[in-house]
Amino acid sequence: MFDTTHRRLNRLTGEWVLVSPHRTARPWQGQVEDARVPELPAYDPECYLCPGNERAGGHRTPAYDGTFVFDNDFAALTPGVAQAVSDRGGLLVAESERGVCRVVCYSPRHDLPLGQLPVERIRAVMDTWADQYTELGGLDWVSWVQVFENRGAAMGASNPHPHGQIWAEERLPTEAVRELAAQESAAAAGSCLLCDYLAVEEADGARIVLQDEHVTVLVPFWAVWPFETLVLPRGHCGALPDLDGARRDALADALRRLSRRYDSLFGVPFPYTMGLHQRPTDGGAHPGWHLHGHFYPPLLRSATVRKFMVGYELLAQPQRDITPESAAERLRAAVER
Template identity: 50%
Template sequence: MNDLPHRRRNLLTGEWLLVSPHRAKRPWQGETAPPLAPERVAHDPGCHLCPGNLRATGQANPDYPGTYVFDNDFAALLPDADPAEPHSVFESAPARGEARVICFAANHGQTLARLDPAAMARVIDTWCAQSAELGAKWAHVQLFENKGAMMGASSPHPHGQVWASDFVPELVAKEDARQRDWLAERGTVLLDDVVAAELADGSRVIEASDHWLAVVPHWAGWPFEVLLVARGGVARLEDMDGPARYSLPLILSRLLRRYDGLFDTDFPYSMGWHGAPHGLGGDTAHWRLHAHFLPPLLRSATVRKHMVGFELLAETQRDLTPEAAAQRLRAVDVAP
């Protein structure tokens, strides 16, 4: 099946995608871009996120030594919203929430992939603290990072974001429904079954430990997409016990260094954590904490995958199989 066109189902969303392995051999005469070679400066006086610098609003950042969290100066969600006006045809609803920026490090030239274990642990602790704090007030907390100009990052300084909302966003709502139905119909947890099946198959596994599994999922839509799943009964970031939390920096660092080593570049991506929406309260037995890594690079540091045409108008399509992508990521040397 892997040599001929076929479809695969995303078990978390229920959506199908088309896999066309033979197209991976086609010549490329499309867009290329010169590889980025960012300067590795520790402090950029023009950066709005560096310690001591002024942000766009004129407010000065403190001289922070590690992680630093502040309210997003241009937040997509606000605590107050106008009520929606009823309409006979069009639907709308108020959207409330808050958004914050998380600086991962004071050093402007760092990335998550290059953080030492202690600094990576501080980022993870910050993610957990933000999820717990904002989850006490809002229905859903979305932590994410857009890395690289190719992914629309507004600053090269190592940072991510957290958006908390009074509604459960569409993708998370789909994942919640699919996981809930799986447990009701089968009596097992969907992502536990996926972990077991991926470990038994082995062809898509990138990194594995007693507490985590990093895999190019069977249904991956992006060329080198990775799903990082917590093993065991972890539903939210703040639910991680000591061993799960302590082991996360290592597997996350190894995954990100594989990305950077694949094409010898600062690998761009969007990544984000999906945990049980806090609006569910304690109704989380069907959930497993996981992170999605969605990188655009396809053939090299200069050729990327565009979601266009059939992908936008019909369904997601990919040429490089998940098995081939996983093999290439595993082949990257991440020895210290």
């Protein structure tokens, strides 16, 4: 691959990313952050996600012993929105958007992130995600169900209790529209974009982080974030409910191993935004859609140096310094603690 400045095409979205390997030698290495990690108790009486504690508006979190799902007390999307459209000359366009926002607590333990849970507990989380996808996607007005997690204050997480969110909405969001177009174009030609891409990556091997017979985790060829990864089931499937028990177990184990490698990389709980992209629930068959997970971590060169999307990235296109190949090499070498 190029060892000088070049750009790479993201085949899922059609966007380009500029890669500048020589910039890793520059003197200034980025803003230094506070890397101190507070020790968390197993139960925090002040945490509204811990069992038995009070939440906003007088709601109380029950004494749960597994996963716990509830409607977000401060939801960005709500189902009872009146249908409306505004269009002024095709320039000032707005339309109403219905949705449901839920919170998923992974376990009652305040101090155990997803990657530190036993595989069977992660599998329980995954089963909850699948059930929520089926339930919310079954609403006749929901087109997209987004499972995601923001881990760490660096990614905007307001509560350290391990949890994620699920947003279900009326229309396909921007990223889903782009990925759907790319995958349906490949399907029209008789192939699956991500099945084909995975075959090329596995033949190359340079960006593979870990894999087994059911799941491959890799740093995508077009990665934007320094240690971004893509989680791909190896057999074609569109959504979590399509996976049998063995494949769900394998995906749960892959998430556990990847999270532990992230934490080992710089010796701190690795912040990230993680999400699953599953088949749209808009009534279409979408046979070309391939289930996949994205991990977007912000750390760049150490536990205290972050990547920022500013300047050129906001005004032109994404740019990265360390190559996806070198990032994958470091993640492969990380110890799963």
